[in-house]
Every structure is written in structure tokens, then in C-alpha cells.
Amino acid sequence: MGNLYAPTSERAKALHGEKPVELDLTAIEEADQIGAGHLEIVPRTYRVLSNNFAAGEQGSDVDLAMPVEQEAALIQGGHIERVGAKPAKKKG
């Protein structure tokens, strides 16, 4: 599951364009790109599923900018889900 990044360096803008881009980076690639100043994580909307997540009340939507591994840990733990990321229900 990729993350949404804003290119911030001239190099990244030349590679990806000026607008935010969805990239499927590993945690190491992501940390390298952010640490080098090429990319910045764009906040995404998440729905809070658990009653013990500090960023928001259960059932509320919150905007968060998280590294891929942190997001994966919270999704796997049942704390959040991406808004609009649910697969369409099958008919019949």
C-alpha cells in the first residue's frame, strides 16, 4: 500500500512532477527520500476504529501524515482505516 508524497526538491520534481504523487516505497526508501529532502508525506484522511487512539474519537475522521510502517502498524492493529479505501461490496 503506497503513500502520497509531495516532491520538495528539484530532483524529485523533475522525477515526479510538481503535484503530490502516490508511490509504493519501502520504509527504508521512504526514510531516505524524506531525510534527503526530496519528498514530504501528504496528510491523508483516516477513520478512527478503536476507542484508544489518541488522534481522534472512535468513528471520527482525522488527517494524518504517517510513514508507511507506522500506518501499517495502526491499520493492522485495528486502530484506523483509510477513508475511501474499502473495496466495493459485491452484488448478490
Place this chain on the structure above:
Amino acid sequence: MTDALVIVNGVTLSDHGNSVQVEDNRDPVDITAFGAVVKQWAKGLGDGKITIGFFQDFAAGKVHATLQPLISSSTGIVVEVRPTSAARSATNPAILMTGSLFNYSGLNGNIGEASTITAEFLNTGSGGITYPTS
């Protein structure tokens, strides 16, 4: 200590915690030179460790669901503990560290006992342990 606050990766797990240990250390560096009659020490690199004990719970959103994904993750997450669950203040400072989970004892106990596990976080950030009061 009766009401400590425990937040791991933004998830409040205080209601399952039963012990907290914070270690904010500096390596001792021996700088004793010839002619000295007593040892002299300088402070070297800092280090931080937060160890938290929990009653294990495998339900969604609880202890295992929150901690288990972190053992295979290399991305640092924020661990915060406070003496009490009240808001941060000068008398109830937060103890904050960006760290990773290095040891996780997922199941531990004897017959007839609650499963009490420990999670050991080591510092992975550049700032070590900090103590914000607001």
C-alpha cells in the same frame, strides 16, 4: 504509582499496563590521564530505554494488536508515559521518546495467572528522551 499514562504509537494502553521503567543514560567515558590520582569521567553518548509491562490482550485495538506490528517495523514511533493520566504539567511531565520495539514477550505466564508481558523500546531518534511539561 497508581495511574500512569502509557501511549504507544498514538494508542493509549494505560488500562492494560502495570509497570513502567524509564532509563535515560549517558555512557561514562574514562578520561583519566597520567598523573591523576583519581579517575575522571566524562559523559559520552546518551541512550534511552522505556520498558512497559502489560496484561496481554489479543482483542482488536488492544495490546497485541498494537505492539505485534511494531516488532517487525524499523520506523521509529513515539512512546509517551506520564506519572499520572492528568494533562502534562510541571508536576506531571510527559516522558517522550522516539523509539522502536526491540523486545516483545507476546505470551508469558503460569497456570492460573494472568499473562503479563513486557515491551522494551530503545531510542531510535536523534533527541533521546525528553520531558515536555505542556
